[in-house]
Amino acid sequence: MRDLLRVFGLWLILTLLGEMVALQIPFPPAMASEARVVDEAFRYLLIVGTPVFTFVLSVLFYSLLRFRAAGDPPEDGPPVFSHTPGALAWLAVTSLLALSLVIQPGLRGLMELGWMGPFSGSAAADGEGTLVVQVQARQWSWLFTYPQYQIQVKDRLVLPMGRPVRFEITSRDVVHSFWIPAFRLKIDAVPGRTTLLVLTPSRPGRTAVEPTLRVQCAELCGTGHAAMTATVEVVPADQFAAWVDQQRKQ
Amino acid sequence: MSALREGHAIAVPLRVPRFGLWLFLLSESMIFATLLSARFILQGTYRPAELNQALGLAITLILLTSSFTANRAEIAIAHGKTSTFLRNLLATIILGILFLIGVVAVEWPEAMHFAPPSSGYGTVFFTMTGMHAAHVFSGVVILSLIYRLGRRGAFGPGRMWGVEGAVKYWHFVDIVWVFFYPALYLVR
Amino acid sequence: MGGMPSPFRIGMWVFGGLLGLTAMEIAAANALPRPLPALAVLGVAKAGLILWFYMHLHQLWEEEE
Amino acid sequence: MRAFFPIGRGLLGGGLGYLIGAGMIAALRGQGLTAEPALAVGYGLGLIGWLLGVGMWEVWVREWLGWPVHQEEDRSWVRYFRFTTDHKVIGVQYLVTFLGLMLVAGLLAMLMRLELMRPGLQLFSRNQYNTVMSLHGIMMIAVAVATIVGGLGNYLVPLMIGARDMAFPRLNALSYWLVPPAALALLSTPWLGGFDSGWTAYPPLSEANASGQVLFNLAFITVGLSSILGGLNFLTTIAFLRAPGMTWSRLPIFVWSIFATSILSLIATQFVAVALLMVLLDRILGTGFFDPARGGDPLLYQHVFWFYSHPAVYIMIIPAFGVILEILPHFARKPLFAYRWAVGGFFGIVGLSFLVWAHHMFTSGMPSWLHAPFMATTELISVPTGLIFLSALGTLWQGRLWLRTPMLVALAFLANFLIGGVTGIFLADVPTDLHLQDTYFVVGHFHYTILGGMIFALVAGLYYWFPKISGRMYNERLGRIHALWFFLAFQATFLPMFGLGLYGMNRRVADYPSYLAGGNMLVSMSAFVLGASFVFLIAHLAYAWARGPQAADNPWRARTLEWQTTSPPPVENFPILPRVIGDPYGYGVPGSPYAWIAVAGGEGE
Structure with a gap:
């Protein structure tokens, strides 16, 4: 339990740091109005991706530091083979995350860009001024x-x-x-x-x-x-x- | 050491090579599935009117009959009837050769006016029949080797994996034509 | 193997079935305005006959004889 | 001398085959020996001549002709140069060949980075650069597809399932001996004008460029055939040759990964073979598959090609997952967490991999309505991949981590693949992909998954199984130094590429605008350090194999079967086939043996 709390704390700190970086990453100049959609999608993925990234990294780092054996480990670890509720929860979270990314920024961006139809590329803009x-x-x-x-x-x-x-x-x-x-x-x-x-x-x-x-x-x-x-x-x-x-x- | 290795080879039950052959055929069928899809993707259901329908039907019947004789050959050797086996195997080989003659020597020269550089249908027609003919050819070669071994008395009930494998391959080639014939000659 | 309908006779019936299905294919190609679906079904039926009776697909999930 | 007899005879047979095939066509058409039709027919006959010469004559043709087969077995080092059927020899042959190929392709990468160190052209002409880049690509693809599966897989799968050999030992030898002529063909493309269409070989470019393209296509098809036959062999072996008591749920996870991979290579590889064949037919026989003026369609190639080549990346990475998940429990002294979920993850990836191919084609000009479904399936791949991570992290959690070199590299793998996976989301999401497609962002992403993933797993596996394969121990201190060096140089090389790509550095270019110079200089410098780490690795392992201390039979105190026999194992693997009675990863369970191995004296484990 102590381990879980500590790794949670590590995750929070790393996520905070990561988000600060994610919000700062500069993009090349955006010189067309369509570029905004792409940049917003990129930023959104950075923001959503950071906690996922830091989560795995925290568990990895924490295990490396906390569960390291001094040399050749004299005894084996606890014989935990699986944890069904944990695995189901993991499955649910990853599935929801993946599906949510399909919708935002994926489908939303495609809609804004007009890339959804039977044509190859953007929907044709046929206005007078085009x-x-x-x-x-x-x-x-x-x-x-x-x-x-x-x-x-x-x-x-x-x-x-x-x-x-x-x-x-x-x-x-x-x-x-x-x-x-x-x-x-x-x-x-x-x-x-x-x-x-x-x-x-x-x-x-x-x-x-x-x-x-x-x-x-x-x-x-x-x-x-x-x-x-x-x-x-x-x-x-x-x-x-x-x-x-x-x-x-x- | 070598005795051990041979012992191992004999101890392998028949279902091992059988499973391997099925996997091979599954893999091969992907080639033909791709070509079949390419035919419909590129040409839709277009088919030139001047295809020789009588010839197409004739070679189809030849190939179906060869599957029939191949099946008889396999049953015969399983029952130890060597002469029936050899007779039917020889018939299968001859029908296979007739099929090849029908495609390569009769149909191809007739189809030359839509041969590749000029028409899109020629592209798929010649590739599909060519790829299939290459498999028929290799099937004829394999069956001939089996025939040669069979005449030397290499097969009998309980030791006929060679026959079974070759015949399965031959039926597979027939199945490919089952799909290619309507796709090339019959769709509109 | 063996049994009442001899394997030779099964082979004959299957061959007859294949010929019959081929005849239906030609009929479908000449009669129907869009023969593709019918041809696909008939082709699968022919392939199924060959797979099951000529290639003994069932051997795959049967115990060793 | 004796050692090189089969190879010499193979080369002779290959040369003769080429001369006969090419000569025949050249005479018929009145062209030279290197005109494209002559090249293709010559290659085909040359390949057959090589195989017959190298050993197929003795083991196959004689049998077909009804003559007695005689096969010589030799236990000295000479066996590594022969057409032998021992899966352990074939495994080593694969490993050495592909590590050699990796060094050559790595050298090409160094040359590319030398050229790209500064803007402008210094080292190469544009065409030379394109050929070098294409060669690097295809050779590394071959390395990534075949080194773990062909090398470690061949060596270990029969050992791990308690079998004496593969199901089809001769086919196994054939799979290996198909590789050298393909490598030779690739390396000779520069003398035919090179080929500048990348490893993807998109037509119409691949139908209009120099004749080197023909050899590329033929070599690719040959390696593909080898991969198909290997997959067939693994599936049959794992399905039928398991030791008594080795139920599907007691299979080591590495064996599962090879099983899942084999399904992919068996089914998917034919598609790329057909795509490349169509290009050859267009070039040589004048068909018009990809010529829009004659009813063809360039996009048909891309669909067929990616229908294989996307599953191909899982052919590369699933065995890598297998190696890592195999290593973690032994070094965490804990059972593999969520074993069944991880196996499910493998098959989830296998299933989904056939439904995602068009995500390589978001900008290809295919109808836009295809974007949404392929984006959805692609994002869903992260779910089964997530299960692999669940298994890995769960195994580490509360373990007793034994930080030997294989474990260190395995942990580095997890970090690398994590970055590879997260950046993959940016490419799966169409709005961002429309910008990032074909840039260095993609280059960074796939090097994180393939080099940072597959190659790191290979290196971890090499360290882990080195004592078993060679019977010697590597030097732990050098191993750890290498692990750190490798990891840091890798990050420094490929992390900057994401930025470069975002800022407009497109891939496969010999030259770039000068505003990208700083990042490229950094990448090049790090790449040289990274390249040196590979030389260090190979030198270290070669030295250890020759001079290292004797290794114990089971230096890692691991439970799986390959460690229960001697190091290196005898020809027959186990004196008497083992009987499996427990869980392969039952660490920490008091009194739970995995297998019962009867020794000559009748003692138990």
Whole structure:
């Protein structure tokens, strides 16, 4: 009984310390509004995961210190073979924990992100203001087409701030993956099909200043995989319009 | 030492190799299950109209009959009727060879116009029939070895694991075709 | 082994059953608009006959003879 | 000279087989000996030639032809180089081969970390890096799949259940001898342009790259075949060859873990074989399984591949759980807590492992409605895994912990796998996985489970059973130093990877943006220290095997059967087969023997 109380105390202390760390862990800059869902899910898992982690660690540490034999143990421990109520309780707690994590942050996050339907990726945002960008991945570069403005650029993605962007992603050759770390979400570019990603850039920035704001291929695609990046610029709406005009003149 | 090892080998009851063979067949069936699923995933229930239905039915009947004769061979040797055993085993081998001729020498040349580089159905058709034919071929080889041993009097009631194993494998190959035939020739 | 219906005769009946089921498969394929479910059931039945009577699946949970 | 006769003959047979197969195809098609069709046929015939040469001719073909089989048994060290059927020799063959392979693959990892120490390209071209990374991956996968099962499993399962050998001793030898040609094929890929598609070999990339890919696929299929045959053998052995009185509930937990694993390798491995075969057919015969222009689908490969390759991680980790749960009771001097629950945990994992494969594909472009069910099944895996932890912690609680090296490494395993498990939740949960997929977070996670888990268990098992296998004792002080060194270097190497991944370091890259330089430098430096710990381990064990003091038959005062015979055991394992009458872990129960072993004189235990 004394042992149980002490290990409980150890668990409380370690959990407290752990939660302090978990609440402090800094994330890379979140530059799209969808990134918030991912970061909140991450933080939530950290907070829920910490007590589980510290529980096992406390029992492990406590046993190591308290039940250590000086050398070759002269006698055996108590012959406890099992403890059915304990095992059932353990089973119930782990099952409930696992199920709760499926619901929050799992299903809830999927719902918020609009990733629940028969499509491959985000639910299509079809609103008036949605900017459509067709992304074609190829070995080893990115081709961005803005069908609403009839412009095409290579390895450079310019996006207006605060406007939802629907990326329609495909590949010309092998499987690639479209990922902007600062925006969090990623999805593969698969030859023969189109995948969708809806992102709303929420802060201005560009790759040279913020390196996590870059398009990075995230699926091994051959020799040039590591270098298959594109620069990203998020600019205010008027600057975007000016950029579009300038591109169309070329 | 070697006497001990041999003694061990003899002492193993028949259900040990039998269980092992069943496990092997279970494992093998996963190959065919994957190919069967791939056929429906990639092609749905599409089937080209120009498949040779008469030939498909003919080779199916040949393979079913070979299972029948294989079964007779197994029963015969269990009852010590060696000549019936050999006769039926030989019939099984010949039917197996006929099946192979039917698939590889008749059906494949006819099906060449939807051969792989051009059509998706060809991809699954040739892979499935090819994988199955490879198993039929290995079955024919095994049965031939058994036939050779059988002619030397290697088998009889109570010492027929070789026959039983080979025949079980042959029936397994037949079961695969039981599923492949409708999947390739009959679905719409 | 042995017994009244001789194993040879069982083999014959099973073979007849397999032929009959094959005939039903062809009939189903020609008559039904979507023959896949019927074909699946018939295929399982054929495989079951072979497994049980030709491959002696039951031996697995029988005591050593 | 005599020792290398079978291997020499195998190499000759393999070479001849390759020349005949490749030559035939080359002549038919008017291409070179290393064109892809020639390569594939040559490999197939070469494999057969190797097997016949190495010993299958004597033990199998002669029997099929009705000729007398003659098999030479040799008790000197030469037996380790021969096609023998003694499960203990085969176990050692597996262990040595795969530890060697692990050192080679570890060296490749060191080269990768050398390249990644700084941004930019220093050591390799991009293509060379990809080949090195892919080779490291597949070789370590093979090590993880086969070392505990093939090595420790082969050596110990018959001993632990009181059998003389495996159910199919010759098949067992075949399973082992399939491995060397596969290793040889993998190591020769760099001369065929390498293969740069990782161990996952996703098409279309794996259908468009250099010809090394063909050898990779063939080698993978060969190792898979070996794993299938091994699984079949273990299942039959455990089902039928248990000693009298060895009921299912008296089975040591390690045997249970091998049983559960064998179900997985028997059933699941065929799927990866078919997936790789489809890639080969697409490459060589022009089928279009994965070509969307011809009715194919690249995602079909990913589904079939992960239908094996997710269960494969349980093929790696369940035997590791088995080793750890086996070690804990003997060193805690306490019965294994909740034995039945732990066995249930194994089978829970086996069952669930077939229902979770698509969690590798959350970002693959598969329909989004598949995410929720696969997320749910994946999270549920933590429930049976939790039972393993319940058993481990319950065993430690109020025990008399005897902190010898095997125990220390086993405790380190628990800490490592805990981190591996908790970080797995982040990858199972789709919203976080959409960011973390294909980053160093994943790399960190699976190294915590496979290196921190499976390899730590292997090391614990090596220390634990070393006296039994070698008949010698390792040095306890060196063992403890190594345990600490190994554990700390491991943490320093892989903990920073979670941060790197979160901040945008994606995996399988030869180069990275310069803002990630600090973390990578730290990882590289620690990795070198970690690599050195492996060299230290192997050198220590090799030295102990040659020069160590004689070991007692049962230095750990353990109850299970393998410790009731001599160290090392005689060829027939037990002079007379033991009779099991009690619980394998009945520590602390007064007067409860586990087994009754009659010795030549008729004395009891």
